[in-house]
Amino acid sequence: MTNKKVAVIIGGNSGVGKRTALDLARQDVNIIIVARNTNKGQQVVQSIRQQTGNSDIQFIAADLTTESAAASLASQLALRLDRIDILVSSLGILTTDQQLTPDGYDQNFVLNYLTHFWLINALLPLIKNSAQGRILLIGALPIIVRRLTPTSPQPVPSSSSYSGLTVTSNALVGRLLLTRKLATILQGTAITINIFHPGNVPDSSYGTQSTGWLLRLFGPLIAQLSKKNQPIGARLATAPELASVTGQFFNESGKVIRLPQQFSPSLTTDWWQTSCKLTSQPLNY
Template identity: 25%
Template sequence: MEQHTMSGKTAIITGANSGLGFETAKIFAGLGARVILAVRDIEKGKIAQQEIKEESSQATVEVMKLDLSDLDSVRAFAEGIISRSDSLDLLINNAGVMTPPYAKTKDGFELQFGSNHLGHFALTGLLLPLLLRTENSRVVTLSSLAHRKAAIDFDNLDGSKGYKGMKFYGQSKLANLMFAAELDKRLKQHGLSTLSIACHPGISATNLFKLGNREMPRIFRGLMTRYLQPATMGALPTVYAATDPGIKGGEYIGPDGKGQRRGSPALEEPDPAVNDEAIRQKLWEVSEELSGVTFDFSK
């Protein structure tokens, strides 16, 4: 990619202070975009901002507070963006929690479904007017290999009837993919130029892989870097989804290597469950109801 192919563009990246989000922010800043790091921890965000500026001295990088597990925070963030921006080219729904012990968000949702899916659903809906005002804007939502063999259990979304961390992680990542696909369908139905694309990083060595709340032992870190791809490679499907001129909307981009675990960005087929229109429709309606955010596709 040539330098400054993104100059004049504004990109919001959730969870941009570490891992994939941070690598994505670095690349976008290097390409000349104005990058907004939407982070839960402002101090960590400022450290990330500093590092990006050291690498790209001309970069415009801002830090704003966003806690996806708190809908009041999501609303406040969206209001802050709308009050001082008249366009938004890219929204990268990147942040995620993975297999935490059972916990609920401030609004009473199971933490993974609440943060990974509902928080991003609400954020996208609230920022939609700005995205629609921006010609050829894109929403890129990150899923995971864990979406395969997952299902949306509408009778136990909050985990009160039993909770397994990995199962609920898979559910939240299937929800991400279904949301991206349904959003694309609705944007096209309204004849809008905004595109919705899903992607996944393969298996990347990021700090998602914490053991509970403990840091991972050194020996595991060594093994991870050997078998998993570095976050710089894991970020490439996101960058591809955000910038490739051939993208039409509705694609799912992941690494092209064995088992889609690592490699260069390529078009991929999601699990067939993603194409279940009835479940997608139901998920959309439930998400609007739970988040209190409805999508307005009129420009």
């Protein structure tokens, strides 16, 4: 196994994942991009290799709508790697109509929250093998986060008054609370977890990865508030001064943003307990 840092980028075909992969490749990091679309994934790998001169860029195709798929990906990676130093989980979608996964859960809820929970759990043994493992999730503009109304998780929301935007927004709440919870659980280990808003990154597929649907809702003002093309993901993944910083929400400039009081300890516990109930694989946390 190479002595280079090893990064796994979930959802690295576009947007934040692609941009972070490119920035890390420029730091000579060994990168595995995971996404569903094989053709696009291979094109992204070739593009990053050409732009950076880094040949250690690989692609794995995976449709991560089920827990078994997350477990299968972890098994594939365990055959290739002896450790993961950096995990960037940037997967996400927004569908307006309710669609259920093969497990019977709401697809917006799964791909914007539950898959992240499953993946971190499945990949944690490899991350624990790192001398200093870092997990990164994707947040949203602080102005949006401050206006969220956090509620309990709803794996199967009512279809009669379904709102994909509401489910996706609440999944963002879940990612923020998961960051806080895992930072506490992983205290005493060499693993950190943080969540960040990456700025206005082109080619992003949904609002929490850049500004996407949030811009369509709130207009040009928010676009002006969100700086473009900030390498914040790569900085959080590698900066030595951040080696022990964990459980934080960063904006695109690298400033720590405090969560509102609505993100309470009781709600954090609620999300955690529900997530564990929706997980059949052994917990590695």
